[in-house]
Amino acid sequence: MITKIVANSWEATEGITDGMTVMFGGFGLCGIPENSIAAIRKRAVKQLTCISNNAGVDGFGLGLLLENKQIKKMISSYVGENNEFEKQMISGELEVDLIPQGTLAERCRAAGAGIPAFFTPAGYGTEVAEGKEVRIFNGKPHILELAFDASFAFVKAWKGDEAGNLIFKGTARNFNPMMAMAGKITVAEVEELLPAGSLDPNAIHVPGIFVHRIYKGDHFEKRIEQRTVRQRKTS
Amino acid sequence: MITKIVANSWEATEGITDGMTVMFGGFGLCGIPENSIAAIRKRAVKQLTCISNNAGVDGFGLGLLLENKQIKKMISSYVGENNEFEKQMISGELEVDLIPQGTLAERCRAAGAGIPAFFTPAGYGTEVAEGKEVRIFNGKPHILELAFDASFAFVKAWKGDEAGNLIFKGTARNFNPMMAMAGKITVAEVEELLPAGSLDPNAIHVPGIFVHRIYKGDHFEKRIEQRTVRQRKTS
Amino acid sequence: MLDKNGIAQRIAQELKDRYYVNLGIGIPTLVANFIPEGINVEFQSENGILGMGPFPWEGEEDADLINAGKQTITALAGASFFDSATSFGMIRSQHIHMTVLGAMEVSQNGDIANWKIPGKMVKGMGGAMDLVASAENIIVAMMHTNKSGESKLLPECSLPLTGLGCVKKVVTELAVMEIKDGAFHLIERAPGVSVDTIKAATAGKLIIDGDIPEMKL
Amino acid sequence: MLDKNGIAQRIAQELKDRYYVNLGIGIPTLVANFIPEGINVEFQSENGILGMGPFPWEGEEDADLINAGKQTITALAGASFFDSATSFGMIRSQHIHMTVLGAMEVSQNGDIANWKIPGKMVKGMGGAMDLVASAENIIVAMMHTNKSGESKLLPECSLPLTGLGCVKKVVTELAVMEIKDGAFHLIERAPGVSVDTIKAATAGKLIIDGDIPEMKL
Numbered sequence: 001m002i003t004k005i006v007a008n009s010w011e012a013t014e015g016i017t018d019g020m021t022v023m024f025g026g027f028g029l030c031g032i033p034e035n036s037i038a039a040i041r042k043r044a045v046k047q048l049t050c051i052s053n054n055a056g057v058d059g060f061g062l063g064l065l066l067e068n069k070q071i072k073k074m075i076s077s078y079v080g081e082n083n084e085f086e087k088q089m090i091s092g093e094l095e096v097d098l099i100p101q102g103t104l105a106e107r108c109r110a111a112g113a114g115i116p117a118f119f120t121p122a123g124y125g126t127e128v129a130e131g132k133e134v135r136i137f138n139g140k141p142h143i144l145e146l147a148f149d150a151s152f153a154f155v156k157a158w159k160g161d162e163a164g165n166l167i168f169k170g171t172a173r174n175f176n177p178m179m180a181m182a183g184k185i186t187v188a189e190v191e192e193l194l195p196a197g198s199l200d201p202n203a204i205h206v207p208g209i210f211v212h213r214i215y216k217g218d219h220f221e222k223r224i225e226q227r228t229v230r231q232r233k234t235s
Numbered sequence: 236m237i238t239k240i241v242a243n244s245w246e247a248t249e250g251i252t253d254g255m256t257v258m259f260g261g262f263g264l265c266g267i268p269e270n271s272i273a274a275i276r277k278r279a280v281k282q283l284t285c286i287s288n289n290a291g292v293d294g295f296g297l298g299l300l301l302e303n304k305q306i307k308k309m310i311s312s313y314v315g316e317n318n319e320f321e322k323q324m325i326s327g328e329l330e331v332d333l334i335p336q337g338t339l340a341e342r343c344r345a346a347g348a349g350i351p352a353f354f355t356p357a358g359y360g361t362e363v364a365e366g367k368e369v370r371i372f373n374g375k376p377h378i379l380e381l382a383f384d385a386s387f388a389f390v391k392a393w394k395g396d397e398a399g400n401l402i403f404k405g406t407a408r409n410f411n412p413m414m415a416m417a418g419k420i421t422v423a424e425v426e427e428l429l430p431a432g433s434l435d436p437n438a439i440h441v442p443g444i445f446v447h448r449i450y451k452g453d454h455f456e457k458r459i460e461q462r463t464v465r466q467r468k469t470s
Numbered sequence: 471m472l473d474k475n476g477i478a479q480r481i482a483q484e485l486k487d488r489y490y491v492n493l494g495i496g497i498p499t500l501v502a503n504f505i506p507e508g509i510n511v512e513f514q515s516e517n518g519i520l521g522m523g524p525f526p527w528e529g530e531e532d533a534d535l536i537n538a539g540k541q542t543i544t545a546l547a548g549a550s551f552f553d554s555a556t557s558f559g560m561i562r563s564q565h566i567h568m569t570v571l572g573a574m575e576v577s578q579n580g581d582i583a584n585w586k587i588p589g590k591m592v593k594g595m596g597g598a599m600d601l602v603a604s605a606e607n608i609i610v611a612m613m614h615t616n617k618s619g620e621s622k623l624l625p626e627c628s629l630p631l632t633g634l635g636c637v638k639k640v641v642t643e644l645a646v647m648e649i650k651d652g653a654f655h656l657i658e659r660a661p662g663v664s665v666d667t668i669k670a671a672t673a674g675k676l677i678i679d680g681d682i683p684e685m686k687l
Numbered sequence: 688m689l690d691k692n693g694i695a696q697r698i699a700q701e702l703k704d705r706y707y708v709n710l711g712i713g714i715p716t717l718v719a720n721f722i723p724e725g726i727n728v729e730f731q732s733e734n735g736i737l738g739m740g741p742f743p744w745e746g747e748e749d750a751d752l753i754n755a756g757k758q759t760i761t762a763l764a765g766a767s768f769f770d771s772a773t774s775f776g777m778i779r780s781q782h783i784h785m786t787v788l789g790a791m792e793v794s795q796n797g798d799i800a801n802w803k804i805p806g807k808m809v810k811g812m813g814g815a816m817d818l819v820a821s822a823e824n825i826i827v828a829m830m831h832t833n834k835s836g837e838s839k840l841l842p843e844c845s846l847p848l849t850g851l852g853c854v855k856k857v858v859t860e861l862a863v864m865e866i867k868d869g870a871f872h873l874i875e876r877a878p879g880v881s882v883d884t885i886k887a888a889t890a891g892k893l894i895i896d897g898d899i900p901e902m903k904l
Binding site: 262263264265266288311312313314315321324325331333334335336337338339340341343344355356357358359360361362363393403404405406407408409410411412413440457458459460461462463464465466467 | 732733734735736741742743744745746747748749750751752753754755756757758759760762768769770771772774775778779798808809810811812813814815816817820821847848849850851
């Protein structure tokens, strides 16, 4: 077996340098690689192009890299709820490339699947399609989209084993599996790191071959963005 | 919850008609929809175009439909080990479209993912590429391949629930998940059919939305094609 | 005239048995509260769940279980979780039977604009472009006019588009309109709302064919 | 001269620590029996397993656990199962470090033909076209000549191609050859085999640069 364990988030982020394109798993604050983000902040690398569905919030998630001025460009589908982001975007400090969420997911998946380009109907007739090839399939116009190319992918899983196999929980799965498959170097932080043979081989979401470094996160805050609940009736 | 349970293989194969294009999961004889194949044989529909990685063997798997002269065309990646197949192919009775296995898998996946076409490097420079668009990505030629279009997909899973969720075992997964996602009507036969809530929602390979009919197979022969073993040393 | 819940309730009448449904943020989310009796539907949220249930009981929130609006939710028996590629795969391959979303503008040929106001902070389209490019049955839930009192039902959208010719129905506080043949076809009035009120609030081509019934909630 | 096990044993010397490897049917399968000490590798079979182990003990065969040659196998600790799309995804995205497969013909620029003989029954290419179009490191294991004694190392393939310019090394019963710059470069002789024997059996351009060492097994 090929083991992928590294000691900690510092070791796991070794090799990230200024100007790189890097992916971050997560949807909103759900399933984000908190520990790797903290280490990247500590490493103070600059001019990053970040591929991530969202850009975190002020003071958490990718917001931590934004406020530290480490991000040159965000490639995302939705970037609300973040004042620092808005400030840097309006001042022109931060470039932003907004793309449809499904296209974002599929461009990650394509990278991990060795598919350099594919056609999708999403965005046809909108500014997203500008400059892109259009072709009709089954009577419907589609646009050509390209696979992403990322030097690093940082993902967060629930359980992992020393072979790099990953299992996610609930909707914390989201973009993590495709990004794990897409990274040239994929770094996974997990809540539980187990010996090989501990996970059901039928239940693995990301086979270890896609994961280059795995470590147990020190601490997971798992902040909730919108706490919505039903009130219990008191009798 | 939307229930997908049908009584048996006969009911599950209702609506299949002459000349349809249908998918069959499985790799070799591993993970094939044995019970649906038997019902389709009983229904005696003809002129089927079958998308399946293999064509079964004499007397089992799709071999049962071949010997009953129900198949007009096979779309497969490998069709050895089948005398009836060979006879019909050489006589010109049976059309055969051989395509690379990864392309076969990806064309199924594309259908289920609403991607009408994609580029792949497989087959460039070979007869598989004849008549297909070639384009260079990252300095490497790729060919354009189209999503499949299938009226029915017949798959076999290990466990399923009344909502149509499927879990596969071992390498019996193979083409089944993508075909399940690709079929206009997807029919799943399972070894164990359970009430909703019995399966871990994190461990589901095919969400029930892709499955239109599910039933517990009467009998699974699960024939082994190449029984290879290590001999125990007797002391 | 309907309130937000009224709009949601009216849209819920469009649900059919065995529908898989994607509900957008805002009024669309409320539709889940008005599922007609005898109808089984399943809700998908594009961040990776089928079989989404109601909000959790207080104290039972799980940070790993949210909907596309980032709200904490629950999963019903028979639910499944999946990644974003699979999620949009089921959307693009038209396994979702009905999509309900909000809009800033809708045009008489079914174009929709709901993601960008030039000159203002742009938050992004999220999954809306994939949804409207794929779904067969798109219903818009919105107010008939904007805060300045201008009609949001237009001959042509003035804002950047989210999708072309995709909206099938619009439900507002005033009316239900079907979009076909390049026009809004008025099919129901909200309780107490006159045809003239609807006419006045609709800038796009409005077809009024015979008596327009008042909707039943 | 090597037998099949010898060819496999020589190819096993190409394995490096931490390699993920795909072995084709026939001689390539035997490579797994000769993993050098101190080297950790994992075997992938394209029908959907990583971490493939040896054949099962008699009586422990599982019909749901086979390799791409349809043989019953086992899974090692740390193994994973996945669908065919994911499997070929990892192949196309070059996560597999080494692919070993058989061939009918190899040309001096690295073309390979191994799936079709016109006029004969054609069984299909299986996963070979995907593998050769994707892998960076493709090693062919085959006999130097065919049953009629004709060289299988040719200036150009005469049979329908499986892939273009993709083979990096060929190991036969006679020799190890590297393919580069449009020629076979002889790098090792099999034990007891002379350079002249290899020359005589090679129809394609063969570069012999200095003394050619005998391989060590």
